[in-house]
Amino acid sequence: MTKANLIKQLNNKDFKDVPSLYKNIKSLESNKDILYNANIIIFQSSSINHNQRLVLLNKINNLSRKCGITFCIAHNLTLVIKLNRELGLQKNLVKDSHEVIDMWKTILDDPLGINGLIFSYTDLGLLFSDYNLNLLAIKYLDKANSLISECIENYNPFIKLNVAYAIVYGKIKNNKKSNIHYDKVIKIAESKNDLVTLIPVLTNTANDLIERKKYNQAKDRCQRAIEISKNNNDMIYRPYIYHSLGKIYLNLKKNNKSKKYLDKALKLFEKMDAVKMIPKVLYSIGEYLYKNNKYEEAIKTFNNVLLKNKSIKEYDLDIKTLKMISMIYKKIKDDKSFSLIINQLNKALEKSIKDKDRIFSDININALKYLSRENDFSLMEENNLKIKFDIETKKRKLTTEALVSFSEREFLKNITTKISRQNLSNNKIIKLCNERMMHTKNWDVFMKLFNDIHPDFNKYIINKSNSITESELRVCNLIKMNFSTIEITEILAITRRGVEQHRYRIKKKLKLKTDLTVFLQSI
Numbered sequence: 001m002t003k004a005n006l007i008k009q010l011n012n013k014d015f016k017d018v019p020s021l022y023k024n025i026k027s028l029e030s031n032k033d034i035l036y037n038a039n040i041i042i043f044q045s046s047s048i049n050h051n052q053r054l055v056l057l058n059k060i061n062n063l064s065r066k067c068g069i070t071f072c073i074a075h076n077l078t079l080v081i082k083l084n085r086e087l088g089l090q091k092n093l094v095k096d097s098h099e100v101i102d103m104w105k106t107i108l109d110d111p112l113g114i115n116g117l118i119f120s121y122t123d124l125g126l127l128f129s130d131y132n133l134n135l136l137a138i139k140y141l142d143k144a145n146s147l148i149s150e151c152i153e154n155y156n157p158f159i160k161l162n163v164a165y166a167i168v169y170g171k172i173k174n175n176k177k178s179n180i181h182y183d184k185v186i187k188i189a190e191s192k193n194d195l196v197t198l199i200p201v202l203t204n205t206a207n208d209l210i211e212r213k214k215y216n217q218a219k220d221r222c223q224r225a226i227e228i229s230k231n232n233n234d235m236i237y238r239p240y241i242y243h244s245l246g247k248i249y250l251n252l253k254k255n256n257k258s259k260k261y262l263d264k265a266l267k268l269f270e271k272m273d274a275v276k277m278i279p280k281v282l283y284s285i286g287e288y289l290y291k292n293n294k295y296e297e298a299i300k301t302f303n304n305v306l307l308k309n310k311s312i313k314e315y316d317l318d319i320k321t322l323k324m325i326s327m328i329y330k331k332i333k334d335d336k337s338f339s340l341i342i343n344q345l346n347k348a349l350e351k352s353i354k355d356k357d358r359i360f361s362d363i364n365i366n367a368l369k370y371l372s373r374e375n376d377f378s379l380m381e382e383n384n385l386k387i388k389f390d391i392e393t394k395k396r397k398l399t400t401e402a403l404v405s406f407s408e409r410e411f412l413k414n415i416t417t418k419i420s421r422q423n424l425s426n427n428k429i430i431k432l433c434n435e436r437m438m439h440t441k442n443w444d445v446f447m448k449l450f451n452d453i454h455p456d457f458n459k460y461i462i463n464k465s466n467s468i469t470e471s472e473l474r475v476c477n478l479i480k481m482n483f484s485t486i487e488i489t490e491i492l493a494i495t496r497r498g499v500e501q502h503r504y505r506i507k508k509k510l511k512l513k514t515d516l517t518v519f520l521q522s523i
Contacts, residue, residue: 001067006031010038014059017052018045035064035072043079046235049273054083071110074103078120085127088276088312097124108460108523114150118157121147121522122164129168137168143522146514150464159185159197163204170208178208195228199237202228206244210251219248239268243281250288258288279308279317286324295328315352322348450477460523465509472509475502479520 001009011022021041025034042048042056057080064072077100081093097120104117121144129137144161148154166181182205189197202225209218222245229238246262249255262285269277282305289298305321322345329338451458461468461476468476471492478488488499507516 001031001063003029003031003034006034006063006067009063010034015042015056017048018042018056019047020045031067032069032072035060035067035069036075039072039076039079043083044236049271050083050087050275051273054080054087057083070103070107071113071116074100074107074116075112077103078116078123081120081123085123085130086274086276088314090130093127094124097127105523106456108456109463111152114147115153115157117523118144118147118151119160122157122161126164126167129171132171134168134172138165141165141168142515142518146512146519146522149511149513155188155192155194158188163201166201167204170204175208179205196232196234199225199229199234199241203237203240203244206248210244210247213251215248215251218244219252222248235268239265239272239274239277239281242268243277243284246281246284246288250284250291255288255292259285262288275308276312276314279305279312279314282308283317283321283324286321290324290328295332299325299328315348318348319345319352447477450481454480457523461510465511467509468506472502472506475499476506476520479503479517482521 007022007026010025015021018041021038024041025037028034028037038060039057042053042060045053048056057076061073061076061080064076077096081096081100084090084093084096101117101120101124104113104120107113108117121140125137125140125144127137128134128140141161141164144157144164148158148161151157162181162185166178166185169175169178169181182201185201186198189195189201202221206218206221206225209215209221222241225237225241226245228234229241242261242265246258246260246265249258249261262281266278266281266285269281282301286298286301286305289295289301302321302325306318309317309321322341326338326341326345329335329341457480458473458477461473474492475488478491483491485496485499489496492499503516510516510519512519
């Protein structure tokens with residue numbers, strides 16, 4: 001597709017709700033720059049709601065595929081995953097996340113390729129944390145962290161990653177580690193005078209303080225966040241801050257202020273069509289009405305929560321809401337309505353249990369599937385207990401056979417060298433060893449199979465450090481294939497100390513500050 005044709009496509013009626021789009025892309029030189037900036041403009045636009053945003057991003061995805069630009073396809077999918085998570089559309093998110101991770105790995109020579117990979121690992125970690133798979137979440141955040149030093153511009157990945165660490169550690173109630181990561185973000189953002197970055201950090205920490213019932217401290221965080229938001233014309237985070245302030249003032253029994261901020265939050269979320277947040281704000285408004293003895297209005301509001309929540313199916317919110325309604329009916333002594341609500345509550349509890357089992361099972365199956373694939377094999381159940389290996393497993397098996405053959409060759413080579421040095425009459429033994437070596441496969445066989453599985457790996461390592469030796473590259477390949485130190489000593493016919501020395505030199509040449517194994521298995 002020519003540049004002129006692409007610009008024409010982006011200037012049609014489909015994109016009329018984002019008037020700044022054409023203005024900002026018409027002077028760009030390449031299709032890649034045009035599509036990359038179109039993704040960003042649409043994702044950040046405050047003139048459209050999330051559902052419109054999703055439709056337009058999908059149109060950009062189609063254009064990116066027509067142009068055949070992998071970078072723009074990967075960038076687009078990364079943003080769509082974020083948006084789907086925000087909209088509560090969880091289906092296929094684990095699958096899509098791994099798909100985009102694989103895309104980023106093929107374009108690590110692009111200056112922003114590493115950044116994209118870091119963002120995708122981080123988003124996947126947060127996705128697993130949504131389902132309380134927090135140890136798995138930290139595993140993927142650690143993968144992202146191992147790549148930070150690779151970025152030319154690492155400020156944004158550093159911010160995103162540390163916020164994610166803080167969120168996950170907050171969920172497992174490790175407040176000390178959570179605060180350490182938030183403090184890192186605050187410190188670097190303030191040093192760069194990047195006040196907008198502080199808004200979500202201040203809001204997140206305020207919400208943590210609300211849970212710990214430290215309302216005045218939470219209020220101070222929110223007031224600072226709202227000031228920064230107004231000074232920078234931010235509208236994305238504003239409703240979240242208003243919602244937090246509404247909950248704070250409700251707990252401080254400042255009812256008028258509470259209602260004022262909750263109404264503001266609701267209005268902005270409705271404008272954004274943030275369907276995931278609207279019922280949550282309505283629930284807070286229902287709490288306000290209940291605490292002010294406005295029971296009839298409270299029941300109407302809570303019923304509205306149940307209605308809005310139908311499309312999202314957050315059963316925990318349904319349960320909380322039905323409990324509040326039952327408390328009201330009990331208080332006003334409406335036994336008939338109370339009995340009906342209790343029945344609804346029991347059904348909601350049953351649905352919640354089934355849904356959690358289903359989602360937890362689906363997420364775990366997907367997680368295990370891709371964890372297996374990362375080790376170059378995947379297991380499929382056949383006839384209950386029979387396990388068969390897929391094509392990647394067969395490749396690994398062939399690779400292992402090649403390595404055993406290579407190991408044998410190295411062993412025989414060492415033997416012949418030592419015997420020759422002793423000047424003993426062992427010509428027959430040497431001849432037999434040499435003949436055996438002639439029939440063993442060499443490292444080239446392994447390399448062909450390895451490159452079939454990881455076509456861009458060695459190219460990336462060599463580009464990163466052209467002083468890497470052939471022996472060191474072999475160690476990198478084996479670590480990537482998840483071989484242990486003991487296995488590597490056997491394959492390469494060297495000592496454990498020899499492997500450790502190789503690891504030390506590789507880490508030094510690659511200028512890594514993080515764990516070598518995590519890094520190599522992340523790219």
